Amino acid sequence: MIASENEIDVVVKRAEAGFQFLQQCNVIERAKLMHTIADEIEAMGTVLIETAHLETALPVGRLEGEKARTVNQWRMYGDAVRTGLYTEARIDQNLGGQIDLRKYNGGIGPVLVFGASNFPFAFSTAGGDTASALGAGCSVIVKAHPAHVRTSQLMADAIHRGISSYGAPADIFSHVLSDSLEIGQQLVKHPLVKAVAFTGSFAGGKALFDLGQSRPDPIPVFAEMGSINPVFVLPDYLKNNVETFAKQYIGSLTLGQGQFCTNPGVLIGLSGERFDTLKAHLRAEIQTISAGKMLHQGIADHYIRLKNERVECDGVRILAQGKANTEEVFAQAILVEADAARVLSKPELLEEVFGPFGLVISCADRHEMKVLMNSLAGQISLTFAASEDDMREYQELFTIAKNKCGRLLFQGMPTGVEVKYAMQHGGPFPATTDPRFTSVGPDAIKRFIRPISFQNWPDEFLPKELQDGNPLQIERLVNQHWTKD
Amino acid sequence: MIASENEIDVVVKRAEAGFQFLQQCNVIERAKLMHTIADEIEAMGTVLIETAHLETALPVGRLEGEKARTVNQWRMYGDAVRTGLYTEARIDQNLGGQIDLRKYNGGIGPVLVFGASNFPFAFSTAGGDTASALGAGCSVIVKAHPAHVRTSQLMADAIHRGISSYGAPADIFSHVLSDSLEIGQQLVKHPLVKAVAFTGSFAGGKALFDLGQSRPDPIPVFAEMGSINPVFVLPDYLKNNVETFAKQYIGSLTLGQGQFCTNPGVLIGLSGERFDTLKAHLRAEIQTISAGKMLHQGIADHYIRLKNERVECDGVRILAQGKANTEEVFAQAILVEADAARVLSKPELLEEVFGPFGLVISCADRHEMKVLMNSLAGQISLTFAASEDDMREYQELFTIAKNKCGRLLFQGMPTGVEVKYAMQHGGPFPATTDPRFTSVGPDAIKRFIRPISFQNWPDEFLPKELQDGNPLQIERLVNQHWTKD
Structure with a gap:
């Protein structure tokens, strides 16, 4: 259990170091990391399902389905990252004496994720928020949901096994166990935390949103706060x-x-x-x-x-x-x-x-x-x-x-949210704090990216995503045309 | 001059009606509208330059360059809208008994734009914020900068000529003249306003941001608030x-x-x-x-x-x-x-x-x-x-x-911001309130879009951007592959 403000500071500083590492990873490397984590989650035996069943009372069949969905999320988001879809590489070359300008999306910084109680796998420690933030190139701090701590810890261990087997530093993912509201609030206020994702009640989500907006430097807080789905x-x-x-x-x-x-x-x-x-x-x-x-x-x-x-x-x-x-x-x-x-x-x-x-x-x-x-x-x-x-x-x-x-x-019914590119899981306030983003589907990655332009930057110092010759073979908008050249 | 709260309400309700109209316009129609407005601005004679010169003391040569840039922005953003780049059409078809899910970006709603003093054309009434909001499918209310009211009015007239010649209702664009801070604040607080764009001082931008976040329903406020550009x-x-x-x-x-x-x-x-x-x-x-x-x-x-x-x-x-x-x-x-x-x-x-x-x-x-x-x-x-x-x-x-x-x-110097796809004009707080977006280049359009998914929606009622057969011939992500089919 984490308790003191000092310990929070240690966790966030580690996440900042992890973010520095991830900034050096290109889309292929991040995709590989995500697949490695998916494999570790998939490999977990019955203990995961049994633990979650005990902690949440959710039926075994439902939990097995949710586990498969969670594994699929890591792989699908990883594949999406791999294509460069969220890199949005744009290159305007030096034609006729103009400047050479190149832009891509990097991670926004360390992301704080609050686990949700109702999806112990898919919206919790190893859920879509964590996968999409890592996919964006951000380190992640998960504040585990206190209602299923052991399940969360099993998932956190699997993520760390994946990170270690990939060869990344453990700092890119931290797991905070605490049932204190205040710990969550202090994390939101920490200057090195750059975005927050939350799924839960209106009261909880709105409080975190307000906290994020009242920081000296406001940060995006993506809170999904429920709906009556008429x-x-x-x-x-x-x-x-x-x-x-x-x-x-x-x-x-x-x-x-x-x-x-x-x-x-x-x-x-x-x-x-x-x-x-x-x-x-x-x-x-x-x-x-x-x-x-x-x-x-x-x-x-x-x-x-x-x-x-x-x-x-x-x-x-x-x-x-x-x-x-x-x-x-x-x-x-x-x-x-x-x-x-x-x-x-x-x-x-x-x-x-x-x-x-x-x-x-x-x-x-x-x-x-x-x-x-x-x-x-x-x-x-x-x-x-x-x-x-x-x-x-x-x-x-x-x-x-x-x-x-x-x-x-x-027709049909709104329950059963499919993990697809075309899914929009998010809506105008008060359903969420930001209707411009989805928390389900690969587009969830968009929440955690930030564009950076490089002007006349020497090729060897550019991120690979923007280098001449397109070494990663991603789709890029070059001089206003899409190409893999 | 607009003065009373009641008059503000009339303006915003008109903008809401204008937004309803724009929601029915597809990307080809919006692109055409933007080109028509560009033509009207371009056609304005020396009176525009002379008026701006008198009001801002900026040299005629600079103003001529800025006018050309402004016209170019409308055309370039229109062309970008036309390609469907910001529509981000994603179609996951009903394959093997799954649901048919389609998503695209529509406008977020009426957008409030504050004109800036230092670019009477490019960041003011007919500037990049207005062009990108209209391009996104949003109606626009411009609060003109009080330092160049006559220039702004000339631009507003040109926009309205363009709107009328295209055949759209005047409601899609409103121009508010007032030197009262309070009028601006009341506009930000109006429930039907869905986003705000501002370029100016830190004090002004941060105050509008805080106002936007403290609404019962918070809205995005894109404030560019200056920089020392080391x-x-x-x-x-x-x-x-x-x-x-x-x-x-x-x-x-x-x-x-x-x-x-x-x-x-x-x-x-x-x-x-x-x-x-x-x-x-x-x-x-x-x-x-x-x-x-x-x-x-x-x-x-x-x-x-x-x-x-x-x-x-x-x-x-x-x-x-x-x-x-x-x-x-x-x-x-x-x-x-x-x-x-x-x-x-x-x-x-x-x-x-x-x-x-x-x-x-x-x-x-x-x-x-x-x-x-x-x-x-x-x-x-x-x-x-x-x-x-x-x-x-x-x-x-x-x-x-x-x-x-x-x-x-x-090398080089940061002044001279080119209007390009690869431009990122925006940075971490306090340079702007949201580093995830740019206010220069076609990507500025992204600030004003919001995704909507349609599940099993009958083809004839879908927006054209998502219909079978791709009637608008835009790039779409269909079953995870980019295609114009």
Whole structure:
């Protein structure tokens, strides 16, 4: 455990030394390092899964999938780094007596990553933030999530084995174990820390963001702070899909006890017979759902408190509940309903309840639906359970929706975030503190880069990415044309 | 003149409507709009140059060059937008039953631009910030700089002629005339404003940044706040280049009365005979420089006050001055000197004096030079007057320098910022509030984009940039491969 300010200083200074090392590594070397780390994580036996299962209560199957995803992230991001996509090499040569100017992206500096509780692998010690920061050429300090310390330590050990087997100094990655909030805050304030990544609650993320912005030298703080991921169900679609949609929605809402930032916590439709039929199906579906064990007592307590607050609100009615389980740490799923007019007059109803909690909102007419859409805060995702006819009919909704979220879905459910180039996992405030970036997919690397130009710089002293002859064979924009020459 | 909060609200709501229009415009349409605006600016006759000359005291030749640069910026950024470089279309198709996911960059929303005083064309109403924001697909509100209102109005009229001739609504560009600080602040705080660009003083930029970060929903504020652009002169280089270097340095220092953010305000060398010889040449050079008229009285007063403060500092000695001119608004160039030890004990000496003010710092040895390099705040640029032998010998300096600035120069002078893809005009705080972006060159467009993903979205409702068949023929990353198919 790290405790004193002095120890923090030692950790960050080491990370600065690690950053110096990484600045000398080119994209091929960084990609190789990332693959080596991926191999070490992959090679870990059942102890990793068992430990994580004990610490998080997540099912073994889910954890195995998450481990595979995590390994894949390291490899995919490494391959992306290798192509030079994030190097963005631009070369404007000395043509006709002009200056010779070359630019590329280097790492921004030591990056502080806060592990998340709900993805012990993919968003934690060895998760996407760590992989993308290392890929960008930054050293990383992970503040492990206190809810799964042993899992985190196993991952940190694997990363260090990878680093050592690659031949890099251990300083490029540090793992800080502490359940003190203050330690995290001191790390954010340390002058040598140059960026922060966080996934968790609004209160936690916003506090870190404010801390980062109030430093003498403000730094980027990428906080993903949750979302209610509204699902709009439109009338033509509902004509033929009531049953499948009800199953799909309740399945997504209660998946993993609703502990996903893409959990579809709000369902919005137009009052009327069809919507009433849908509600009946939703009621039937949720009643079949068993209570599940949540990640830890704190999350379970928080869920129960918020759920009860909502249920007691004027104008909020319980539609149905899942099966009860009075054991500690278990969460009973619930669907409540309210009229749009009520929600519009009490916007707190549109705040996230982390867990298997769904709010079904009835709009009196399409105008009210549009007003409700307009009133939404920034979201990770917005889903339309719609037919193509609905799309044509409700065009005005989509125009607004584009400015409200990072990802738009036509049918389907927002849970199940695929790790792809085209993924945008991030949305306007308060979903995240910076909607210009994603925390999932190789583009997550962009968060941690910074461009540097070299003017008339002698070739032998340039980074390899910018040297004549393109020794790394990456795509470069040379005199305004893409080439590997 | 705009005065009331109500009028501000009207302007911003119009900009929001303009943004809605631009969201429907694809890259080809936006590029065409930008070329149309460029043509209108180019077509303006001598009245533009004459007005600007009267308002800014800048020489006609310089203004003609700046006008050509401004026209070129609109065209070059338009061409860049046209290629899809900033659209970053990524398509991961539905292969083997996966989801179909497509992502592109849209505009972030209405952008507020503050005109700068020192570039009445290139960094003002029709400058790079406006061009890059429109290129990104954002509507723009310009708060004109009060020091050249008539010039700004001529430019705003040209932009509106271009918009009208293209057939877009006037709302995509608004021009706010006011010399009230409060109006600017209210604009930054308006909920519909989504990003801010500013070029000017540290005090002004930092205040706007803090305002932007303390909004209920923080927004990016890109403030370029000045720099001292240190020039390190190394011993081997000095052997053969004393005379040419002295001319070059004094020329750059006093160019345009030193009113550039890339003005080389600090010169650093190793004490000794060679450096003394250089100082003698610098003295001789600066004494030939006539006093020039500054942009406006406020800047001239500020220059004189700061210059006098520095001269009165303990340990600061006057090396030489340019020719005097006691007329109002004229600035006399000056070179002062100090030892590195003194500068290290009084870091305020390394703050910018906007104008033809140079501080020559003597380091006792290379260790002290390294310590001084380490003590530097973030800079737009760092220049090495060095030979290749010096580069080899002083490698440790360059390693530190990379983390201190946005642009590194080998020989030459930092003034004369070319508008190129490979230009990085921006540096670590306090040079700018966000070193991850440039304000010069097409990459300036990146400041105002935001990615949006579309999952399983029907082709006909996708933006053209993402549709099957690639109707706009832009470069896209499809299933991890670049293609125009």
